[in-house]
Every structure is written in structure tokens, then in C-alpha cells.
Amino acid sequence: MLILGIESSCDETGVALVDASGHDTPRLLGHALHSQIEMHQAYGGVVPELASRDHIRRVLPLTDEVLAQTGLSLSAVDAVAYTRGPGLAGALLVGSGVACAMGMALGKPVMGVHHLEGHLLSPFLSADPPRFPFVALLVSGGHTQLMRVDGVGRYELLGETIDDAAGEAFDKSAKLLGLGYPGGPALARLALEGNPMAYKFPRPLLHSGDLDFSFAGLKTAVLTQVKRLAHARPEGPATPQLAQALNVAQKADVAASVQAAIVDVLVKKSLSAIASTGLRRLVVAGGVGANALLREQLNAACQRQNVRVHYPELHLCTDNGAMIALAAGLRVQAGLLAPSGGAVAYRFDV
Ligand code: KG4
Numbered sequence: 001m002l003i004l005g006i007e008s009s010c011d012e013t014g015v016a017l018v019d020a021s022g023h024d025t026p027r028l029l030g031h032a033l034h035s036q037i038e039m040h041q042a043y044g045g046v047v048p049e050l051a052s053r054d055h056i057r058r059v060l061p062l063t064d065e066v067l068a069q070t071g072l073s074l075s076a077v078d079a080v081a082y083t084r085g086p087g088l089a090g091a092l093l094v095g096s097g098v099a100c101a102m103g104m105a106l107g108k109p110v111m112g113v114h115h116l117e118g119h120l121l122s123p124f125l126s127a128d129p130p131r132f133p134f135v136a137l138l139v140s141g142g143h144t145q146l147m148r149v150d151g152v153g154r155y156e157l158l159g160e161t162i163d164d165a166a167g168e169a170f171d172k173s174a175k176l177l178g179l180g181y182p183g184g185p186a187l188a189r190l191a192l193e194g195n196p197m198a199y200k201f202p203r204p205l206l207h208s209g210d211l212d213f214s215f216a217g218l219k220t221a222v223l224t225q226v227k228r229l230a231h232a233r234p235e236g237p238a239t240p241q242l243a244q245a246l247n248v249a250q251k252a253d254v255a256a257s258v259q260a261a262i263v264d265v266l267v268k269k270s271l272s273a274i275a276s277t278g279l280r281r282l283v284v285a286g287g288v289g290a291n292a293l294l295r296e297q298l299n300a301a302c303q304r305q306n307v308r309v310h311y312p313e314l315h316l317c318t319d320n321g322a323m324i325a326l327a328a329g330l331r332v333q334a335g336l337l338a339p340s341g342g343a344v345a346y347r348f349d350v
């Protein structure tokens with residue numbers, strides 16, 4: 001069962017081929033990715049129209065690249081999977097349009113995959129795949145969720161952000177520091193040179209007793225601190241000039257302190273989820289899962305509590321086609337998607 005996966009929900013075009021034959025964990029046969037980061041950088045964020053047009057340009061050449069890597073032809077593909085959401089509407093339409101066209105031309109089924117399910121299951125492509133059941137911390141640019149995962153398609157939402165996502169907190173703080181786009185990795189790099197204790201940023205909902213998150217207040221706290229350091233009026237607007245008034249050491253201290261606050265909350269809430277479910281395995285997925293401090297602190301905390309932590313391979317933390325093909329493969333293996341019979345749709349019940 002060879003599944004071609006296409007990801008085009010935001011600013012990466014990803015195509016991959018997995019082998020989901022039998023009941024072994026699907027194997028990644030080949031994958032190719034094009035990041036649009038450089039194209040959007042000049043605008044300080046993703047420009048949806050440019051993103052859609054670039055997906056159109058990239059998706060077929062990337063498909064050819066994957067087929068060349070594997071020595072297979074498109075006719076060998078048994079099913080085509082694509083990200084059906086959430087994401088930018090125009091960008092998603094490119095992936096779904098191409099996948100449906102391929103399916104019709106080949107006479108093969110087409111499967112829409114939930115983007116977050118792709119992230120959630122992506123550690124199954126690592127050298128050390130998890131076993132069910134586990135607690136999952138899903139931390140991306142748009143979502144921050146804790147889930148109990150009992151099997152493929154068996155997801156229980158334990159808690160989630162009531163406002164901004166963790167990735168958004170990284171990105172917005174980075175923007176206030178004039179670090180450009182994408183903010184998360186840039187902020188993490190700068191934080192290496194700063195003092196995480198320099199500023200005590202809020203840790204909202206840390207002791208709320210539930211597993212929800214809130215990161216919107218952090219952005220305001222960072223803005224207030226940046227204004228203070230820039231000697232700007234507290235009630236003044238957030239302008240790019242604010243960050244320019246800060247020296248590198250000041251920016252690094254803000255970056256390190258805000259990263260410490262985000263990571264602290266993510267680690268403590270993950271451990272609360274582990275304690276409340278009684279499970280001994282934690283899976284971390286989504287773009288923020290690439291954050292080195294988060295990994296370091298989760299590893300240390302979980303080791304103390306005898307909990308196993310699993311991550312996707314670093315290059316599969318952010319958006320990619322492999323996780324989409326994998327999620328479709330795991331769904332087929334779990335009997336949740338028929339491998340034949342035309343277009344198949346399903347709901348991701350979270
Ligand atoms: O999962 P992802 O690629 O896209 C979404 O589905 O949203 O996640 C992107 C998010 C962005 O907010 C980005 O800044 C963040 O992940 N990110 C990081 C790091 N790498 C990516 N945040 C902190 N540290 C990183 N190393």
C-alpha cells in the first residue's frame with residue numbers, strides 16, 4: 001500500500017511517499033519539501049496569495065523529486081493523501097486539487113487528512129516510535145493542545161489554549177523584538193545569549209487546576225517590557241522602532257525570559273496531564289516541539305518521573321508531507337479508511 005502525501009496548508013509544500021503495507025509501522029520511502037520562508041520574509045509573515053501561488057509552482061516538481069528518490073512511477077501509488085485543514089484556504093485548495101486530480105487520473109482513492117493528526121502521529125516515523133496509549137502535547141503555530149491518545153483516531157482532548165498558541169507567543173514576541181519571520185527559531189537562537197531570569201514574565205493558568213493554556217497576556221507583558229527598555233510611553237503603539245532602541249543584550253534577555261515562561265508552562269502542564277491520566281508516555285509534536293529548551297526541560301522532568309518522551313525527527317517537527325502520508329497510512333491500517341472506493345472523507349474528532 002503506497003501512499004503519496006501532500007501538505008500545503010501554510011508556507012511549506014511537502015510531498016512524501018510511505019509504504020503502509022501490512023501492519024508494520026508505515027515506512028517513509030522518500031520525501032521532498034520546499035519552504036517559502038525566504039519569499040515571505042520581506043513581508044514579516046505569510047502572505048496567503050503568494051503562498052497559494054508558490055504551492056502551485058512547487059507541488060508537481062516535488063512529486064517528481066520524490067518519485068525519482070524512490071525509483072517508482074506515479075502509477076505505483078495506491079492512494080493519494082492531502083492536508084484538508086486547518087490552514088490557509090487557497091493554500092489548502094492547491095493540495096486538495098492536485099490530490100483529487102491525481103486520484104481521478106490514476107483511478108485511486110484520495111484521502112483528506114487533518115493537519116494536526118499528521119503532527120500528532122509524526123513520531124511514528126522516528127527511530128524510537130511511541131506505543132499507545134500516550135499523552136500528546138501538540139504545539140504548533142496555530143494550536144496548543146494536550147490530548148490523551150489511545151490509538152489511531154482515538155483522541156481525547158484534555159486541554160488547550162483559550163487564546164494564542166505557544167507558537168504564536170514565540171512569533172509575536174519575536175516580532176516585537178524585530179526578529180522577523182519565522183519568529184520561533186530566531187527567538188530561540190537569540191535566547192541562547194540571554195539570561196532567562198532577567199525578566200519575570202507571567203505564566204498564565206499555571207496553577208489553574210485544569211490543562212488549559214493562555215499565552216495572549218505574555219505578548220502584552222513582552223510589549224510592556226520592550227517599551228520600558230526603549231524608554232517609550234507605556235500607552236504608545238507597538239512600532240518596529242521600539243525594538244531598534246534595544247541593544248542586543250537587552251533583546252537576548254527578553255528572548256530568554258519569554259522562552260523560559262512559555263517552556264515552563266508547557267512542561268508543567270504536560271506533567272499535570274501525565275499525572276492526571278496515569279500514563280507513562282508523552283509525545284511532543286508540532287513546530288514548537290523543535291525548541292531545544294523545551295526538549296531539554298521535558299527530557300529532564302520526564303526522566304525524574306520515569307516517563308518516556310517521544311519526538312518526531314527534528315526535520316519532521318514542522319510541516320511536511322511525510323506526516324500526512326503517514327497519518328493516512330496509519331488510518332488505513334487501523335481500518336478507519338477504506339483503501340479503495342473513490343474519495344474518502346473523515347472527521348478528526350477533537
Ligand atoms: O507545526 P508548524 O510548522 O506549523 C503549524 O502547523 O502551525 O509550527 C510552526 C510554529 C511557528 O510558530 C514557529 O515559530 C514555531 O513553530 N517553531 C519554533 C521553533 N521552530 C518552529 N518555536 C520555538 N522554537 C523553535 N525552535
Ligand code: ZN
Pocket residue numbers: 115119140141286287318319
Ligand atoms: Zn503544522
